[in-house]
Structure formats: C-alpha cells, structure tokens
Amino acid sequence: MGLKMNKTRVExxxxxVLAIILTIMILEFKTPESFSxxxxxxxxxxxxxYAVGYLFIGTAWYNHHYMFAKTKRVTKGVYWANNFWMFTTSFIPVATAWVGRGLNKQGPEIFYFGVYLLWSVSYFILSYMLANANQRDQRPEAAASIRQMAIYRFMRDWRMAAIQLPITIAALYYLPALQMVIVTLQIILVGARSNKDSDRLFD
Known part of the structure; x- marks a missing residue:
C-alpha cells in the first residue's frame, strides 16, 4: 500500500506558500513618489x-480546499502533485509583475499564458490524483464530487481547449491585453462555479 500522510500538514x-505568493504580489505595487x-x-x-492574479489564486484556493475537505488521507502521489501545482503557482507573481509593466505587450502576455497553461496542467493532475486516491480509499462519493467540479470537467474536455487555444493565440498576436480578459472570464465562469455542497464543507 502506498504511503499515506496527515493531510492537515499538506494543507x-x-x-x-499561497500566503507568501499573495504577499509578494502586493509588494510589487510601488508606492508613488508624488503625493498626488x-x-x-x-x-x-x-x-x-494584480486583481486578476488575486482572483486567480483566491478561486484556486477555494477549489483546492474543497477537494482536500473531501479527501480523508493524502497519498505520496497527491503530495507530489500538490508540490508541482504550488511550483507552477509560484510563477504567478513574476508573470503578474511583468504583465503589469507591459499590459499590452506580447512578451509578458505570452509568458503569462505559458504560466497559466502549465498551472492548468498541474491543477488537473492534482484533481485527477485526488479523485483516484479517494476511489482507491473506498470513497466513491468523494471521488465523484471532485470529478463533478466545473473546473475539472472543463479541463478534461479537449473540445474546450480546441476552441480556447486559437482564440488566445489570436489575442496574443493582435491584442495581447485581451488574454487577461479571457483568463478573468474563465475564472469567473468556470473556476468560481462550485458544487452545491461546497458551502456546507466550511461549517
């Protein structure tokens, strides 16, 4: 049987780590020299x-907490998947700062897209590992709840990626700043949609 560990320490x-990432992001906001x-x-x-990044991380944390609240024990595989997810998340302050200096420049926006894409892959892997861990732990309802999450179903649907990818590439070529609008809409319309039982897990 694989190694199982206390999920409280992982959480x-x-x-x-997420608190440090958010702190780094706000520290990038420079105090004006003028009093005007x-x-x-x-x-x-x-x-x-910064607002997009904060919304991004805040929404991700809520979904992360939901999945772990559903999970009883953490396997070694889940632990490393979680580490990979945090690793990709740690690049958000860099991407946020660079985009903040060139909101409509291709270089920063392409880098942000790369970070967002890698983050999405790592988040899907973590969700997949958590669902499988619950399935193996004889907790099919918890596994089903994770698989029913809007963000999980969205990431699993290759048709959505086939639609979004050319739109994002076109935006990066013609109007790079539009990518931030696409990311924001995806967070609001997909990431922020939680399962009906999510509120009861926070009692």
Missing part, C-alpha cells in the same frame, strides 16, 4: 494584473 504548507492621487495612474496596469 498548512499549501496555505503558507494622479501618481497612482501609472500603477493602473499592475493593479489590473
């Missing part, structure tokens, strides 16, 4: 990028 470690409120205008591109 605590994950929460600490108009001095903040130069920071608007970063504020937009």
């Amino acid at each position: 605590a470690f994950t929460d600490a 409120i108009l001095a903040v205008v130069d920071q608007i591109p970063y504020l937009i990028s």
Whole structure:
C-alpha cells in the first residue's frame, strides 16, 4: 500500500506558500513618489494584473480546499502533485509583475499564458490524483464530487481547449491585453462555479 500522510500538514504548507505568493504580489505595487492621487495612474496596469492574479489564486484556493475537505488521507502521489501545482503557482507573481509593466505587450502576455497553461496542467493532475486516491480509499462519493467540479470537467474536455487555444493565440498576436480578459472570464465562469455542497464543507 502506498504511503499515506496527515493531510492537515499538506494543507498548512499549501496555505503558507499561497500566503507568501499573495504577499509578494502586493509588494510589487510601488508606492508613488508624488503625493498626488494622479501618481497612482501609472500603477493602473499592475493593479489590473494584480486583481486578476488575486482572483486567480483566491478561486484556486477555494477549489483546492474543497477537494482536500473531501479527501480523508493524502497519498505520496497527491503530495507530489500538490508540490508541482504550488511550483507552477509560484510563477504567478513574476508573470503578474511583468504583465503589469507591459499590459499590452506580447512578451509578458505570452509568458503569462505559458504560466497559466502549465498551472492548468498541474491543477488537473492534482484533481485527477485526488479523485483516484479517494476511489482507491473506498470513497466513491468523494471521488465523484471532485470529478463533478466545473473546473475539472472543463479541463478534461479537449473540445474546450480546441476552441480556447486559437482564440488566445489570436489575442496574443493582435491584442495581447485581451488574454487577461479571457483568463478573468474563465475564472469567473468556470473556476468560481462550485458544487452545491461546497458551502456546507466550511461549517
């Protein structure tokens, strides 16, 4: 039988890493040298990028907590999948800062897309591993709940990727900043859609 570990420690470690990532992101917001409120205008591109990144991580954390609340024990495979997910998430502050300096520039936006794509792959792997771990642990209802999550079903549907990929590539070529709109809509319309029982898990 594979190694099983206390999931509380994994969750605590994950929460600490995500808290550090969010802290790094806000520290990238530079205090204006001038005392004029108009001095903040130069920071608007970063504020937009920061808002998207915060929404991104906040939504991901909620879904992450839901999956782990459903899970009784954590396998070694889940642990390393979680580490891979945190590794990809740790690049978000860099991508956010660069996009904030060039909101409509191809280089930063392509890098952000690469980070987002890698993050999506790692998140799907983590979800897949958690669902399988629950299935092997004789907890089919928990496994089914994870597989029913909107974000899991979206990532598993290759047709959605076939639609989104050319749209994103076109946006990166003609209007790079449009990618942030696409990411935001995906977070709101897919990531923020939780299962009906999610609220009861936080009592």
